[in-house]
Amino acid sequence: MNTQTTPSPQFYLTAPAVCPYLPGEMERKVFTHLVGPRAAEMNDLLTQGGFRRSQNIAYRPACEACRACVSVRILAGEFEPTRSMKRVVTANRDLIATIQPAQPSTEQFALFRRYLDDRHQHGGMSDMSALDYAIMVEDTHVNTRLIEYRIREPGSGISDQPKGELIAVALTDMMSDGLSMVYSFFNPKFDKRSLGTFMILDHINRTRTLGLPHVYLGYWVKGSSKMDYKTRYQPQEQLMARGWERSLPPTTDADD
Known part of the structure; x- marks a missing residue:
């Protein structure tokens, strides 16, 4: 019996930075890497969960005081x-x-x-x-x-x-x-x-x-x-x- 588990993606949080959309706001993002044989599957699941892809990174806003970004x-x-x-x-x-x-x-x-x-x-x-x-x-x-x-x-x-x-x-x-x-x-x-x-x-x-x-x-x-x-x-x-x-x-x- 194979008891080896499928690796789960590791998520990271960026440092605060100036928001490019709203003056006076700071943004943070949570992100993970989209690599390996499950990348396409993970991209589907994460996009459906509000993430966006940039190169081999999937990210979504994780701002502390603002919820203005809405996936559509x-x-x-x-x-x-x-x-x-x-x-x-x-x-x-x-x-x-x-x-x-x-x-x-x-x-x-x-x-x-x-x-x-x-x-x-x-x-x-x-x-x-x-x-x-x-x-x-x-x-x-x-x-x-x-x-x-x-x-x-x-x-x-x-x-x-x-x-x-x-x-x-x-x-x-x-x-x-x-x-x-x-x-x-x-x-x-x-x-x-x-x-x-x-x-x-x-x-x-x-x-x-x-x-x-x-x-x-x-x-x-x-x-x-x-x-x-x-x-x-x-x-x-x-x-x-x-x-x-x-x-x-x-x-x-x-x-x-």
Whole structure:
């Protein structure tokens, strides 16, 4: 009889640091490593429990005096786009999306740097190098993919090798109950396309096609205006003290 037990993940707590979302607040995180043959299984369980993945680390907030960060997931099978979302889909009907292995390219990194320099000049990722980007993409022990979005060149067919300008990329974990959007970026010169919205809508459609229920969006931070967009995708569930609960939809549907 085999009495050897399966190793359990070890959890650690970070030191307090300045919160990047709410002024005057300090943040702490609990984290564990996602490595080994059970990494994909653990990623599923931890994501369903409110964790997020960054490279081979799964983490969640563990702040002492604040509970503003709330995990959210879209119920893909019940989702109905709003009028403004339908306009976003129409505006991007010339895009072709392809799923790629989690392997970085110089083309992706150039787009990534352009996005950071325009949108996150003073953020924690602002000084990331090509090597840093490669590690962000490749350092995964779970089922991770890149989804590239290109403007279709005239005359190229659906089955052709994708051509055209790369304008958006999503780093996505393929989970047993849906898709988890780890990180996404896009060319800021195409503001009118609302590419951030389009990528979320595309993930909802992909999840529905797979017959899976959830698209995980990470954390909605109450009181942080830059996170308010996550509440627009309804119906959705938020992870509360008693488990996943349906949230109330926002009162307005503002465009991006």
